[in-house]
Amino acid sequence: MHSNDPHEIAKEDDGEAFDKTTSKGRENGLFQACMKSIRGAHVTSNRLRAGLVLAGLFTDKSIYREVLSMFYVVTKELEEKLDTLKVSDEICQKIASLDYNFSKGYEKDMAVLYGDDWETIIEDLIQKNKVARYYREMVRNMDSGTQLAGAAFVLWGALIIGGGAVAMPRVKNLCGKDAINVFKDVTGPGREERRNNFVALWDSLASPGSSEFEEIVTFSQECMRCNNNIFTSLQRSPWWLNYFITAGVGIGAICIVILQRRMIKS
Numbered sequence: 001m002h003s004n005d006p007h008e009i010a011k012e013d014d015g016e017a018f019d020k021t022t023s024k025g026r027e028n029g030l031f032q033a034c035m036k037s038i039r040g041a042h043v044t045s046n047r048l049r050a051g052l053v054l055a056g057l058f059t060d061k062s063i064y065r066e067v068l069s070m071f072y073v074v075t076k077e078l079e080e081k082l083d084t085l086k087v088s089d090e091i092c093q094k095i096a097s098l099d100y101n102f103s104k105g106y107e108k109d110m111a112v113l114y115g116d117d118w119e120t121i122i123e124d125l126i127q128k129n130k131v132a133r134y135y136r137e138m139v140r141n142m143d144s145g146t147q148l149a150g151a152a153f154v155l156w157g158a159l160i161i162g163g164g165a166v167a168m169p170r171v172k173n174l175c176g177k178d179a180i181n182v183f184k185d186v187t188g189p190g191r192e193e194r195r196n197n198f199v200a201l202w203d204s205l206a207s208p209g210s211s212e213f214e215e216i217v218t219f220s221q222e223c224m225r226c227n228n229n230i231f232t233s234l235q236r237s238p239w240w241l242n243y244f245i246t247a248g249v250g251i252g253a254i255c256i257v258i259l260q261r262r263m264i265k266s
């Protein structure tokens with residue numbers, strides 16, 4: 001059972017589940033190496049996410065859709081490049097053979113959350129966010145499977161083997177059943193099989209000691225840093241914050257009046 005409470009999330013974040021999944025990869029293979037390379041950033045991302053939960057990620061639709069739109073533009077770039085390079089690059093071919101296309105799900109969700117004009121609205125948002133622009137540009141300039149593997153590891157991996165899919169019920173509560181298309185291929189029966197396929201394929205991408213192996217690990221680490229930067233770049237207050245502050249001030253004022261009356265009486 002997963003909680004929305006940031007303190008509970010911090011408790012969950014003891015790295016145990018992450019390490020257990022890491023051990024599913026071949027000893028010293030690529031999967032383990034990529035997981036180890038993002039472990040530190042993953043602890044940070046859990047904390048950032050805990051902060052965002054507090055800031056309204058799952059209680060304010062406009063915050064959720066903004067985060068989603070940033071991951072969308074980068075994922076779209078990744079999936080287009082995989083599609084183009086798979087004809088000549090074996091690593092891209094293997095990754096593409098997993099047959100995920102998260103962009104389609106993201107696009108359906110964006111249309112529900114922003115309306116027909118979603119593409120223009122998102123592009124405006126991205127233009128205002130230099131972290132998202134940098135990340136998208138970085139993926140756009142990638143020209144080999146070893147580089148794209150780094151982006152696929154953190155953008156697909158978070159959903160296929162990570163805690164991403166666990167967010168689905170919370171998103172459903174907030175945005176409704178029509179806005180959870182991005183989770184379609186990673187929820188429901190077969191999660192273990194999907195994870196095992198991902199892990200096995202990852203270990204087959206490059207052998208330990210090869211330059212491809214090192215490059216994939218380096219790019220995974222760099223892309224995970226960008227994932228975290230997306231969370232920190234979000235400077236927004238949830239809609240309920242003003243009510244919260246007003247209520248807090250109101251309660252504070254009542255307490256002061258009660259205290260003053262008590263002091264006068266005594």
Ligand code: HEM
Nearest residue numbers: 002017018021045046049153154157158161162163166227
């Ligand atoms: C955007 C970046 C990410 C965030 C904010 C994030 C956040 C989280 C959180 C909060 C959990 C705790 C579980 C929960 O709430 O249910 C979790 C679990 C996990 N994450 Fe991530 N994660 C991210 C990316 C990744 C990536 C790139 C991977 C690996 C490719 C990954 C692998 C895992 C694994 C293996 C678990 C344990 C899942 C389980 O067995 O329960 N995460 N993540």
